[in-house]
Amino acid sequence: MLTVAVLISGAGSNLRALLEAANEPDYPARIVVVGADREADGLAHAEAFGIPWFFVPYAEYPDREAWGEALRDQLAVWQPDLIVLSGLMRLLPASVLEPWAPRIINTHPAYLPEFPGAHGVRDAIAAGTTQTGASVIVVDAGVDTGPILAQERIAVLPGDDEESLHERIKPVERRLLIDVVRRIATGDLDLSSP
């Protein structure tokens, strides 16, 4: 059974979908802990599913490295096989990347390498593109630059705003994420040579 830590910053709707999937008896992965960089609303989903959770408040550390070391120490307690970034709006420092890479994956609300970064949906709208997408990638030291594990196109409709487009992207992200974690767990997908 693959053990998974999920890291969030916000509402955690994709986390909730993964918690629901992992609750199914035939799903080959289990979420062992949920962490956040702030007192995120989405931590309530972990609580509801009886999963341990923690937060390491970014604002309370002098820099990203110090925060990363505290996050690494929390994760080390649980020794997850895989770390899933599900709306974590922070770059992970080397202190977290080194022990786990390439076993860290991220969901992103755009068709990478298009529109990387913190505002993938807003940037797609601003660019006036007619299609964007959803991606699941391996995390490396760059901003959404790691190998792509799964992605799907989603149309930008006339009249879409950031919220309406994001709400259409999220269900696709959830499906891709649940499938990627399943494929990693079954050995169908090898993160060292994706």
Ligand code: GAR
């Ligand atoms: C998701 O769309 C995720 O891809 C995005 O934040 C959202 C989190 O939603 N992440 C990024 O943009 C990372 N660059 P949720 O908290 O409701 O799951």
